[in-house]
Amino acid sequence: MRALKTQKNVIYQAKFMIQGEQKMKMSHACISAVCAAFISSSALAEDKVLNIYNWSDYITPDAVANFEKETGIKVNYDVYDSNEALEAKLMAGSSGYDLVFPSNSFFERQVKAGAYQTIDKSLLSNYKNIDQQLASKVAQHDEGNLHNVPYAWGTVGIGYNIDMVKERLGDDFQLDSLDVLLKPEVAAKLQDCGIAVLDSPAEVMSIVNNYIGEDPNSESLSDLKASAKVLSEARPYYKYFHSSQYISDLANGDICVALGYNGDLLQAKDRALEAGQGVNIGFSIPREGTLLWFDLMAIPADAPHPQAALKYINYILRGDVAASLSNYVFYAVPNTAATPMLDTEISENKGVYPVQAVKDKLFIQVAHTPKFDRSLTRTWSNIKTGR
């Protein structure tokens, strides 16, 4: 895998050199007015399209349309719901994407593989809005933050249907513990109303490691085995593993517990309220501690329209745009200019901005080695298929 990545790195670099050479050759050859017109129209064409690949349920509905209106740039917007899906596209090369949104740990190894180009911050007039405390944390994954601009951050938590769960576990059961998903005798009582778990091997296994008292970032195979055993024993009572379907299922009352991304679970709560069908959703950050992640904006090394990507990044960095993003998706944004424009429903929501005592129990994931990743992928597929 490492060899493969090095090879990709070389391919990326080679592609750039070829592109650079072609541009140079073109500018030497293009001395006529026709050529001049060609260059300016192709530069213009570069600016008029932007191919974005972002997480699902992660943008304000009118944000892209407003950007298109303001800039005249046409945005093609695709979505994914796992870092693995994004990484597969990036590593295959020639994804055609100009802007992607990896999480910190995955991003770190992608940077090392040469997947991203450097971002010229002098072209981002709104970069000053970035919360420097958060940026310094992200710098642990990308020295000098050369290849990223933070987009949003959050945790993995538990969303639940208050009435369905109370009915099955009693009024006194504390829903702030991973016991609800990881103790087979508890999960069994919820099997009929439906438990969903993120289909995200690295993230979920780090949370289970932490739950059993091991290092969340452990690469020891015996820790992996111990965590896999915990999940496998509860697995028969799960309805499915998926990383986005739980939003609507929870909102509609089709499942009663989900281990998911905090903002997505809070969106489920909001959608349920709006639907007015009597579905009451609760959210908690597990008291055992959980994963804290940062999602970053990054420009693939071979992005066809990097200038348009920079314009979009600068747009997202605007205080008003970042605030409406946070207000809509229920994720925290690392933007100091947005803070005064946040709805109190968001700024005072402890599920979005956890209090210090909860923050102290959060952990950050580091990139796994390719060797461990292979064991993890195998183990995960065995857990999912119940083998």
Ligand code: N2P
């Ligand atoms: C959005 C999920 C984003 C959080 N649906 C994952 N890092």
